[in-house]
Amino acid sequence: MKYVIIGNSVAGINAATAIRQNDTQGEILIISDEQTRPYSRPLLPNWVIGEVSFSEERMFYRRNDFFDKNNIQTLLGQTVEKVDTKQKTVILSNKENINYDKLIIASGANAIMPKNITGIDLDGVYTLTNIKGAKKLKEDLVKINSIVIVGAGLIGTKMAYDLSKIGKKVVLVELAKRVLFPALDDYAAVLIQEQLKLSGVDIILNDSVVELDGDKTVSQVTLSSGKKILCDACLLSVGVAPNVAFVDQNIKLDRGIVVDDYLKACDDCYAAGDVASIYDIVVNVRRPIPILPLAAREGYIAGLNASGHEVKFGGGFAMNSIEIGKVGFISMGLIESDTDEVLEYKKDDKYRKFIIRDNKLIGVILVNNVEKAGMFNWMIEKKFDVSWIKDTFLNNDFGWKYFDKAFRVLRLDRKLQR
Amino acid sequence: MKLVKINEDNCVYCHLCEVACKTEHSVSKDIIKAVKKENVLSRCTVEFNYPYSASIMCRHCDDAPCIFACQNGSMHRDERGYVVVNTQTCVGCWMCIMVCPYGVIKQGKNDDWGLSIKCDLCPDRSIPACVEACPNEALTFEEL
Numbered sequence: 372m373k374y375v376i377i378g379n380s381v382a383g384i385n386a387a388t389a390i391r392q393n394d395t396q397g398e399i400l401i402i403s404d405e406q407t408r409p410y411s412r413p414l415l416p417n418w419v420i421g422e423v424s425f426s427e428e429r430m431f432y433r434r435n436d437f438f439d440k441n442n443i444q445t446l447l448g449q450t451v452e453k454v455d456t457k458q459k460t461v462i463l464s465n466k467e468n469i470n471y472d473k474l475i476i477a478s479g480a481n482a483i484m485p486k487n488i489t490g491i492d493l494d495g496v497y498t499l500t501n502i503k504g505a506k507k508l509k510e511d512l513v514k515i516n517s518i519v520i521v522g523a524g525l526i527g528t529k530m531a532y533d534l535s536k537i538g539k540k541v542v543l544v545e546l547a548k549r550v551l552f553p554a555l556d557d558y559a560a561v562l563i564q565e566q567l568k569l570s571g572v573d574i575i576l577n578d579s580v581v582e583l584d585g586d587k588t589v590s591q592v593t594l595s596s597g598k599k600i601l602c603d604a605c606l607l608s609v610g611v612a613p614n615v616a617f618v619d620q621n622i623k624l625d626r627g628i629v630v631d632d633y634l635k636a637c638d639d640c641y642a643a644g645d646v647a648s649i650y651d652i653v654v655n656v657r658r659p660i661p662i663l664p665l666a667a668r669e670g671y672i673a674g675l676n677a678s679g680h681e682v683k684f685g686g687g688f689a690m691n692s693i694e695i696g697k698v699g700f701i702s703m704g705l706i707e708s709d710t711d712e713v714l715e716y717k718k719d720d721k722y723r724k725f726i727i728r729d730n731k732l733i734g735v736i737l738v739n740n741v742e743k744a745g746m747f748n749w750m751i752e753k754k755f756d757v758s759w760i761k762d763t764f765l766n767n768d769f770g771w772k773y774f775d776k777a778f779r780v781l782r783l784d785r786k787l788q789r
Numbered sequence: 790m791k792l793v794k795i796n797e798d799n800c801v802y803c804h805l806c807e808v809a810c811k812t813e814h815s816v817s818k819d820i821i822k823a824v825k826k827e828n829v830l831s832r833c834t835v836e837f838n839y840p841y842s843a844s845i846m847c848r849h850c851d852d853a854p855c856i857f858a859c860q861n862g863s864m865h866r867d868e869r870g871y872v873v874v875n876t877q878t879c880v881g882c883w884m885c886i887m888v889c890p891y892g893v894i895k896q897g898k899n900d901d902w903g904l905s906i907k908c909d910l911c912p913d914r915s916i917p918a919c920v921e922a923c924p925n926e927a928l929t930f931e932e933l
Contacts, residue, residue: 385857411861413882422901429878429902433862664858664888671857692883694903701887742896745854745889770892771845772838776797783795783891785848785933 372397374677375461375469377451377617378477379403380412381663382644382670384433386475389674391441397678399443400469402461404450407502409433413663415505416530419512420537451478456621456637473639473677476618476628477670480611480645480661485521488607490583495590495604499526500611511604516540518604519592521580523550525693527608528563532695535570542573542600544580544592546609554691556707559700559736562720566696580605611661613646624648627659632683634673641677643669650686653704653733653751660687688751692741701744704751705734716765723765730758743769790849790870792933793833793910793917797843800835800927806844807831809922813911830895832908833919833928844919844928847872847893847908855885855894855907864905873909881905 374390376383379401387399409432410425417423423430438445446469453462454474461469482498484491495511498504518534520527523545531543543550549560550567564574575594582593583605592600613627621637623629627648628636634649636642644666648657665687672684690703698720705711705726712727725747726734732750737743746769750757757764763773771779781787808820810831815823823829833846853872855864863879866872881903886894897906911917920930 411880413860414880417880423880427878429861429863429880431861663860664854664884667857668854690887692887694883699883701883703887741883742886742894743892744883744887745885745894746892748888749890770834770836771843772836772841776841780797783843783845783848785792785850 372678373470373472374399374475375471375473376401376475376477377403377454377461378479378644378646379405379409379445379447380477380479380644381409381432381666382477382479382646382673383475384409384437385667385670386477386641386643386674386677387441387443389671390678391443393675393678393680399441400446401443402446402449402451402463402469404448405502406448408435410502412500415499415502416526416533419499419505419509419530420533422533451617453617454619454622454640456619456640459639471639474641475670475673475677476622476636476640476642476646477644477666477673478614478617478646480613480627480659482607483610483612484607485609488521488580488583490585490589491607493583493585494588495585496583497604497606499530499606499608508604508606515604517542517602518606519544519580519600519602520606520608522546522607522609523552523574524608524610525551525554525691527606528567528695529693530606530608531572532567532570535567535572540573541571542575542602543567544575544578544594546577546579548576550574550576551691551693553689554693554702554706555700556724556736558717559702559722559724559738562698562722562738563695563700566698570696611645613648613659615646625657629657633676633681634669634684635676641673643673649684651688652686652754653688660689662690664690685752690748692744698738699741700736700738701741702736703734703744703748704732706736708734714761714764721767723767725761725764727757727761730756730761732757732761740767746770790932791930792849793846793908793920794929794931794933795843795845796927796929797841799925800842800844801925802835802837802842803924804835805922805924806833806919806928807835809918813914813918830897830906832895832906834893844923845891845893846919848891849908849910850890854888854890858884858888860884867912869910869912871910872907873912874905874907876904879904
């Protein structure tokens with residue numbers, strides 16, 4: 372049996388791990404256009420400002436012996452040009468053909484380059500979803516004094532804070548009315564915005580970039596409001612789009628690769644991670660949810676299924692954990708609603724918010740008291756009936772003590788699987 | 790696989806498990822220093838809500854969500870099969886906390902980085918410190 376995996380990051384690595392657990396003999400080949408050993412993408416902003424380096428083990432996703440220990444072959448620095456799911460072949464850009472018995476597409480997603488911004492091809496325009504983009508920014512960092520960051524998502528916000536911390540002048544431009552729009556509501560976003568402002572970040576909301584100007588290198592950014600900002604660099608962080616350019620017509624696309632409940636895209640072909648369009652159990656739609664915990668689980672399940680198991684992937688939902696300055700938060704699922712039951716506790720920088728629909732928890736925001744977050748995550752995932760316990764959610768000491776005894780004992784004795 | 794079984798009916802809220810845990814995970818291995826100087830975080834937490842009390846710690850899930858959520862492999866399964874954190878590589882992103890179904894991971898520090906603190910089932914002992922310290926068999930070490 373020959374397994375080919377496209378992508379050498381979280382989903383691909385977990386797929387290979389699962390396959391090797393099931394099939395000790397089969398040949399596993401991971402193809403990636405990146406040359407590096409798999410690394411931790413969330414650490415790229417820290418790497419750019421020099422807080423961590425590739426000489427440190429924490430920069431990497433797996434220990435150095437991972438590939439040898441699991442007998443996994445790699446083909447690095449090669450771009451996949453086409454996948455032929457009928458002939459069961461992967462065609463590389465150097466025209467080499469690689470046959471497979473089972474294929475797992477875990478090619479991830481890359482930064483969106485907004486087409487409606489003119490001048491995007493100028494020097495001094497950066498993205499930060501992979502090592503190539505991050506490296507360019509890191510190398511040029513010494514000559515950058517002021518930077519405009521477009522898009523206040525997780526990458527944009529974290530990078531804005533980090534660059535400001537090392538003394539760069541940062542302007543953060545966001546189209547929505549607040550930073551971290553899909554992850555936080557107004558109250559929590561203001562807490563983050565205060566931290567950003569304290570560190571010197573200039574935040575512009577409800578506005579977008581329409582034009583980049585400069586002689587070879589970007590030197591001025593024009594916003595749709597007409598405002599002009601002088602700068603010597605621009606970071607685009609308006610979101611990511613799945614890497615799907617190489618798929619054939621047997622693979623259906625709907626933003627990402629459409630998969631069934633077993634993460635199968637078509638016969639003998641699976642997709643996992645940021646590239647896959649999966650079922651969002653909170654919003655009830657299929658869409659890519661490009662977050663690391665889901666990529667790992669999807670990769671693992673795709674690997675199990677490719678190697679003979681039939682494990683269902685129950686779907687996922689958005690969740691995020693981030694710290695900006697003194698404010699740390701975890702949010703999951705839906706973060707605001709006018710039509711559902713909303714429980715809130717607000718006091719300065721302490722904030723707890725829960726959204727409940729039909730007695731099921733569908734959204735949570737926790738600020739600065741996050742250690743029990745996973746218990747709520749479990750309730751969302753299991754569609755747990757919270758009618759009898761929701762009154763305790765706003766307590767800062769929420770824990771097992773508020774559960775019904777019989778249920779608590781069963782859970783803690785591991786008699787109820789997770 | 791042996792785990793710490795939580796027998797809540799036997800717990801009398803004495804916190805000795807926490808003291809033993811802090812001491813075991815301290816540098817000095819001295820009770821006073823561990824609790825008052827080193828400020829070690831206890832891996833188990835005693836909860837109280839009369840008449841209930843119990844000491845809660847990692848359940849070492851077979852299908853551990855924290856391992857999947859970890860951004861750099863710090864959260865992993867050791868050779869004994871227990872879920873442990875590599876303290877040298879953890880960066881404190883709290884994604885393990887975000888997904889832990891038991892809520893048993895704490896936020897610690899390690900130099901410039903955050904550090905996830907959780908039960909490691911005392912790798913240097915045959916019986917975990919909390920179990921040994923419990924005067925009332927509210928914690929026992931057995932197959933679950």
